Amino acid sequence: xxxxxxxxxxxxxxxxxxxxxxxxxxxxxxxxxxxxxxxxxxxxxxxxxxxxxxxxxxxxxxxxxxxxxxxxxxxxxxxxxxxxxxxxxxxxxxxxxxxxxxxxxxxxxxxxxxxxxxxxxxxxxxxxxxxxxxxxxxxxxxxxxxxxxxxxxxxxxxxxxxxxxxxxxxxxxxxxxxxxxxxxxxxxxxxxxxxxxxxxxxxxxxxxxxxxxxxxxxxxxxx
Numbered sequence: 001x002x003x004x005x006x007x008x009x010x011x012x013x014x015x016x017x018x019x020x021x022x023x024x025x026x027x028x029x030x031x032x033x034x035x036x037x038x039x040x041x042x043x044x045x046x047x048x049x050x051x052x053x054x055x056x057x058x059x060x061x062x063x064x065x066x067x068x069x070x071x072x073x074x075x076x077x078x079x080x081x082x083x084x085x086x087x088x089x090x091x092x093x094x095x096x097x098x099x100x101x102x103x104x105x106x107x108x109x110x111x112x113x114x115x116x117x118x119x120x121x122x123x124x125x126x127x128x129x130x131x132x133x134x135x136x137x138x139x140x141x142x143x144x145x146x147x148x149x150x151x152x153x154x155x156x157x158x159x160x161x162x163x164x165x166x167x168x169x170x171x172x173x174x175x176x177x178x179x180x181x182x183x184x185x186x187x188x189x190x191x192x193x194x195x196x197x198x199x200x201x202x203x204x205x206x207x208x209x210x211x212x213x214x215x216x217x218x219x220x221x222x223x
Contacts, residue, residue, distance in 0.1 A: 081213075092205050117129070118130060119179065
């Protein structure tokens with residue numbers, strides 16, 4: 001039996017999640033035409049749940065539905081990244097500000113532990129480990145901020161950022177820079193300085209965007 005087949009009881013959300021992961025891994029790269037018939041056969045489903053799944057991904061900005069042309073994995077431009085990161089900086093800055101005032105002692109212990117993982121991964125160096133700890137740190141701040149609307153919007157924007165073909169940590173010196181930025185953010189949080197935590201987080205997010213821009217520029221020059 002084909003291991004890729006989806007059980008009949010599965011809903012379109014399961015189909016959407018499988019496609020989402022293929023897009024994030026770039027198995028389905030930006031600009032790729034989505035062959036509905038081939039995917040339906042691959043998963044052993046009808047085209048109805050597949051089309052519903054594609055509508056979900058379109059609402060997230062991961063695919064683009066073009067009349068009479070079909071569905072394509074969204075291509076994100078440099079302008080898109082500029083705009084998304086600008087919004088992300090504001091939202092994550094707000095999370096840091098709220099977290100500085102709302103964090104309990106146990107929350108701060110958890111943030112220290114996650115930061116220790118960042119330090120360990122950077123010393124290795126282990127980019128994958130650093131990325132995972134970085135994600136955990138940001139998610140922890142979003143949870144501590146305790147604003148479900150902020151969390152929802154940030155999650156959607158992060159999905160769009162994942163469409164980028166590059167990762168900021170692969171920029172020369174970015175891992176060390178990111179670690180230093182995290183140290184400063186953590187100190188502001190421990191001091192419960194919301195204004196400083198917000199400012200530092202905004203700068204941190206925009207530094208990530210700048211690193212992505214450097215990678216894109218070097219790729220263009222090498223082409």
